[in-house]
Amino acid sequence: MKRRHLFGAAAALLASLSLAGCNDEKKVESSAEPKAAASEAPKTYNWKMVTAWPKNYPGLGTAAQRLADRVNAMSDGRLTIKVYAGGELVPALEVFDAVSRGTAELGHGAAYYWKGKVPTAQFFTSVPFGLSTSEMNAWLTRGGGQAFWDEAYAPYGVKPMVVGNTGMQMGGWFNKEINSLQDLKGLKIRTPGLGGEVLTRLGATTVNMPGGEVFTALQTGAIDATDWVSPYNDLAFGLHKAAKYYYYPGWQEPQAVLEMLINQKALDSLPDDLRAILTEAAGAASRDMVDDYVYNNAMALDQLKQQGAQLKRFPDEVLAAMREQSDVVLGELAQQSELNGRIWASMKAFQEQVTPMHEISEKELYNWR
Amino acid sequence: MKRRHLFGAAAALLASLSLAGCNDEKKVESSAEPKAAASEAPKTYNWKMVTAWPKNYPGLGTAAQRLADRVNAMSDGRLTIKVYAGGELVPALEVFDAVSRGTAELGHGAAYYWKGKVPTAQFFTSVPFGLSTSEMNAWLTRGGGQAFWDEAYAPYGVKPMVVGNTGMQMGGWFNKEINSLQDLKGLKIRTPGLGGEVLTRLGATTVNMPGGEVFTALQTGAIDATDWVSPYNDLAFGLHKAAKYYYYPGWQEPQAVLEMLINQKALDSLPDDLRAILTEAAGAASRDMVDDYVYNNAMALDQLKQQGAQLKRFPDEVLAAMREQSDVVLGELAQQSELNGRIWASMKAFQEQVTPMHEISEKELYNWR
Known part of the structure; x- marks a missing residue:
């Protein structure tokens, strides 16, 4: 049964009664606020979601679309979300601004952009x-992380929620081998966020660009190397056709949260049930995206190997330097504001707390199977 | 805005118009099926969920309650779920039967029960x-697992969905040290499922009993050892007060799916939007339960150590024998039916496919951090 149709039927009936000039108007007005009911219902919210991804991009873009589809199904069409690829309505890296100023009610991207x-x-x-x-x-849902995130975005009128995670990424695609720290010097590499800053400290030149530009930049030699995501997405962009070596581990992104940005005023305008629907859809889409990456990374890694991608591990010496510089960069970021200091202290403490459990559980599993 | 109130207002208006004897009855009847609209809406579904858990049990029971709360919020009260602890309506280990025969529309438990x-x-x-x-x-959502699961339960009129996962468990609580395979012989241990069968082959005597009975059985010496879950739940039962040694790794349960069981006829009776709401709530509750365990296991492990629990690792010799017997037991289970054979072939193939990706991602992370 479609509720909105029923509702529409009721509204149509009211309208027809009114047009028919029912004689008992007084009676109508004394009943339960019929005019308000007829004019407010069924209130529909037609929202836009701008994203940082190419059209229908596997994993990232499809998760945004899946969320939109499920919200539509759960709300029986009372909350519809139209998903825009990066560049369709606003450029990929301007999603945050667009949601902040209300050009779109929703955004989907990654915070470090x-x-x-x-x-x-x-x-x-x-x-x-x-x-x-x-x-x-x-950490986000139980360890206080969400409250920090809310605090960081509140000045911009934006509420963040997790919608997805790529899982642990790869180290990236390189057109030259990295055999020592020396090989990083002068390297032009696309790596956003803190990982990029670490590479800069180690002598590389880092740039940020949206995913849609990465292949061409790598193929033309405008950059020597790039991180992107993991086999699933890297295969989709054909990065193995633009670079020879596929490095691991993805030290720079042991996980990567994708975020849904919500214009706070738009969120406040929703009735309670639609807020609950949007929130739960985010949770369900988050689980679903992880499944998507676990499954498709496994399949894509196979294909990349078959198509000639050469898997390489960063040397221990290089990883050790990366870790050392990561501590420096994070320490500096923590110094930049009182909020940053609190966030970093909380994350570090949680990592220390949670590590002993992983030592005796999943680490054992992966080492034993 | 509460839609059911609006809907009620519209229905009340229609009723009042009818009672008021509006003169234009023909007009009313020729409009869009007003009587059906007034009598069918708002249809409410009040469901029961029987569970295998003690009342408000952390993680397991609270996840079931959370799902009920969120379904209620999203549906604006059109689908309500009352959660029953094990033993309240039916015994903990009879949840499947109760859902199959329709005593309750929903159940929450673990398949191996x-x-x-x-x-x-x-x-x-x-x-x-x-x-x-x-x-x-x-594997369940992308690798064909859900279809197998559906096929296994379809003869009983039951549809299964994932609602939660405890993550990797612990090896369990023991009142004597396990230094060799010999120490397993004659041991009375509570371990359900395939792990229990493996221990039986290694000479132990295994029993299955619901969680609520484990503490007393261990403390009175009715059993010598028990697995239960992991620090979060084990601390809640006070198992460290009933046994001295806390063994890892949880070889028998590298993860553990909690399942929601749905009576198929009840599911078929739901309108599309409520089916979507129930399905998405399951996905969101699944993610939430994993967060709950990751966070609280870390906290509880600390507390258990402080309260004297002695962490012990199974010797390699014992783990090797367990793994060998696991292969035997699973091979036999696969032989029991054509369906079992297909399931085991699919799971094994997926494990082989997915392992190389974990080797170069999370395994590296846990070894490196």
């Missing part, structure tokens, strides 16, 4: 050598 | 040395 505007945002995508996917989620 | 009735169910909680949490979810 807006680091120029909100440096604090960098904590909320990924921290090098930091929390894993399940740990990051637990 | 019904192995006596549906041996195939054992694949859908946990497989020793098998898939991790994120891998199991991916």
Whole structure:
């Protein structure tokens, strides 16, 4: 049964009665606020979601669309969300601004894309050598992380929610081998967020650009290397056709939160049930995206190997230097504001607390199977 | 804005118009089916959920209650779910039967509890040395697992959905040290599912009993050892007060799916939007339960250590024998029916496919941080 149709039927009936000139108008007015009922119902919210992803991009873009579809189904069409690819309505890296000023009610992207505007945002995508996917989620929902995130975005009238996680990423695609720290010097590499800053300290030149531009930049030699995501997305962009070596581990992004941005005023305008629907859809889409990456990364890694991608591990010496510089960069970021200091202290404490449990559980599993 | 109130207002208006004897009855009847609209809406579904858990039990019971609360909020009260603890309406281990015969529309438990009735169910909680949490979810939603699960329960008129996962568990609480395979012989231990069968092959005597009975059985010496879940739940039961040694890794349950059981006829009776709401609530509750365990296991492990629990690792020799017997037990289960054979082939193939990705991602992270 479609409720909105029923509702529409009731409204149509009221209208027809009115047009028919029912004689008993007084009676009508004394009943339960019929005019308000007829004019307010069924209130429909038609929202826009701007994203940082290419059209229908696997994993990232499809998760945004899935969320929109499910909200539509759960609300029986009372809350519809039209999803826009990066560049359709606003450029990929201007999603945050668009939601902040109300051009769109919703956005989907990654917090570190807006680091120029909100440096604090960098904590909320990924921290090098930091929390894993399940740990990051637990810190956000149970360890106080969400409250910090809300605090960071509140001045811009934006409410963030997790919608997805790519899981642990890869180190990236390189057109030259990295055999020592020396090989990083002068390297032109696309790596956003804190990982990019670490590479800068190690002598590389880092740039940020949306995913849609990465392949061409790598193929033309405008950059020597790039991180992107993991096999699923990297195969979709054909990055193995633009670079020879595929490095691991993804030290710079042990997990990566994707965020839904919500214009706070728009959120406040929703009735309670639609707010609950939007919130739960975010939770369900988050789980679904992780499933998507776990499954498709496994399949895509196979294909990349078959198509000639050469898997390489960063040397221990390089990883050690990366970790050392990560601590420096994070320490400096923590110094930039009182809020940053509180966030970093909380994350570090949680990582220390949660590590002993992983030592005796999943680490054992992966080492034993 | 409460839609059901609006709807009620519209219905009340129609009723008042009718009672008022509006003269234009023909007009009313020729409009869009007003009587159906007035009598069908708002249809409310008041469902019962029987569970295998003690009242308000942390993690397991609270996840069931959270799902009920969120469904209520999203549906604006059109679908309400009353949660019953094990023993309140039906015994903890009879949840499957109760949902199958329609005593309750919903259940929450773990598939291996019904192995006596549906041996195939054992694949859908946990497989020793098998898939991790994120891998199991991916196999279910992307790798064909859900279709197998549906097929296994369809003869009983029951539809299963994931609602939660405890993550990797612990090896359990022991009143004597396990220094060699010899120490397992004659041991009376509570371990359900395939893990229990493996221990039986290694000479232990295994029993299944609901969680609520475990503490007393261990303290009185009715059993020598028990697995239960992980620090969060084990602390809640005070198991460290009933046994001295806390063993890891949880070889028998590298993850453990909690399942929502739905009476198929009841599910079919729901309108599309409420089905979507129930499905998405399951997805969101699943993510939330994992957060709950990751956070609280870390906190509880600390407390257990402080309160004297002695952490012990199973010797390699014992783990190797457990793994060997697991293969035997799973091979036999796969032989029991054509469906079991297909399921085991699918799970094994997926584990082989997904392992190389974990080798270069999360395993690296846990070894490196």
